[in-house]
Amino acid sequence: MPLKQNFLLLCLCASALAESGPLDVQLMPHDRMMQGSAMNMATMHMDGMNTADRFLMNLITGSAVNPSAFAMPMVMKNLGSWQTMFMGQAFLVDTQQSGPRGGDKLFAPNWFMGMAEHSVGERSAFQFQLMMSLDPATVTGRRYPLLFQTGETAFGKPLVDAQHPHDLFMGIAVQYARTLTDTAVLQLSYSPVGDPALGPIAFPHRASAIEIPQATLGHHWQDSTHIANNVVTAGIAYQKIKLEASGFYGREPNENRWNIDFGPMNSWSARLWYFPTANWATQASVGRLANPEASHTGDVVRSTASVHYSHPLHNNFWSSSLIWGRNHSTSSGRNTNSYALESVLPLTRHNLITGRAELVDKDELFAADHALEDRIAARYGSTFRIGEYTIGYTHEIPFFRYLGTAIGANVEFYSLPPAIKPYYGNHPIGGNVYVRVRLKSPE
Numbered sequence: 001m002p003l004k005q006n007f008l009l010l011c012l013c014a015s016a017l018a019e020s021g022p023l024d025v026q027l028m029p030h031d032r033m034m035q036g037s038a039m040n041m042a043t044m045h046m047d048g049m050n051t052a053d054r055f056l057m058n059l060i061t062g063s064a065v066n067p068s069a070f071a072m073p074m075v076m077k078n079l080g081s082w083q084t085m086f087m088g089q090a091f092l093v094d095t096q097q098s099g100p101r102g103g104d105k106l107f108a109p110n111w112f113m114g115m116a117e118h119s120v121g122e123r124s125a126f127q128f129q130l131m132m133s134l135d136p137a138t139v140t141g142r143r144y145p146l147l148f149q150t151g152e153t154a155f156g157k158p159l160v161d162a163q164h165p166h167d168l169f170m171g172i173a174v175q176y177a178r179t180l181t182d183t184a185v186l187q188l189s190y191s192p193v194g195d196p197a198l199g200p201i202a203f204p205h206r207a208s209a210i211e212i213p214q215a216t217l218g219h220h221w222q223d224s225t226h227i228a229n230n231v232v233t234a235g236i237a238y239q240k241i242k243l244e245a246s247g248f249y250g251r252e253p254n255e256n257r258w259n260i261d262f263g264p265m266n267s268w269s270a271r272l273w274y275f276p277t278a279n280w281a282t283q284a285s286v287g288r289l290a291n292p293e294a295s296h297t298g299d300v301v302r303s304t305a306s307v308h309y310s311h312p313l314h315n316n317f318w319s320s321s322l323i324w325g326r327n328h329s330t331s332s333g334r335n336t337n338s339y340a341l342e343s344v345l346p347l348t349r350h351n352l353i354t355g356r357a358e359l360v361d362k363d364e365l366f367a368a369d370h371a372l373e374d375r376i377a378a379r380y381g382s383t384f385r386i387g388e389y390t391i392g393y394t395h396e397i398p399f400f401r402y403l404g405t406a407i408g409a410n411v412e413f414y415s416l417p418p419a420i421k422p423y424y425g426n427h428p429i430g431g432n433v434y435v436r437v438r439l440k441s442p443e
């Protein structure tokens, strides 16, 4: 899909305007705070919160956001004059991927996050964030099988048909917000590990991806910078718009998942958000990543645009995303594109249908074997457009007050060019069966 059409989509979405207060669409709604609260309203001192406080509460991974109408499952507690929030989820997944390049595995992707927030006077607020993942231990062998997935390395080789675990430290951030006028908020943040102003909200935190345990094939075209290092971000929110810019270390995390991969602030990004109503979040962003990949040299210029929608339904949320991401490699001059359409639809409170469709130009599928890559590239070129179609179902089984427990399954179908069918089989297919737990407030 050419660039023009992507922006057309953005405009289309922008036309879905409804009445909302100017800055309200970016703030956590008051009633949702009550709903998301683990405490009785009487003990919450909610009135003590200023606008800057409420603004910061919506930031999940540094600066990226879901539509503010979506209530991220969390536990909130007042600790003295501090407001704290805890979020976390874990999947235990059995995956089966077909064909010569497939595999199977039991693995457990997970993350846990704590945030603490304090207002400063009438107009300002601070927030501290810590997000951690035990992936390095629960995704053994530095990978889990995922057909056609590429990006990062394991044991010195590029990962192919496999997804990498996330690092132990997924996010460490200090955020500051200051209300400038009734309709404008200034935001500053620094993250030794964090999410620069680039791309949509990353899939592990995205409302529309909340019931899909496996990664998107477009991760390294769209949202893979969510655990970048040495990130500074400045943003200004004005009415329904937010403009942000970041400086950060552009190298992807190395395969030692237990440490923090610190480096110079050699990359930049800028992002423009538009929030037509509390149900919509739309963004367009661009960034230049300095030498991101261990297996190639050269910079990547990444452009992304996305539209996210979330609406309460059956005491749950119907959430959808449409995402485009493009990498331009400065060394090869090549552009590769990725598109994703993703949705989770609650049929009832505890029964959810999930779907994801992707098209991604994969150029590293044979990179781990240079002889094979040269042979294939000579005959067919080395970029292959892969289609991925996931359909799944999650059934929530309530057991605990503060934990949402569920079981689910999904199936992945693929479309691929005939040239690479000998390596994948004519009809590659993947499947995942999972148990999921997630922190939540009691109902």
Ligand SMILES: [Cu+2]
Pocket (backbone or CB within 6 Å): 166, 202, 219, 223, 224, 226, 227
């Ligand atoms: Cu990631």
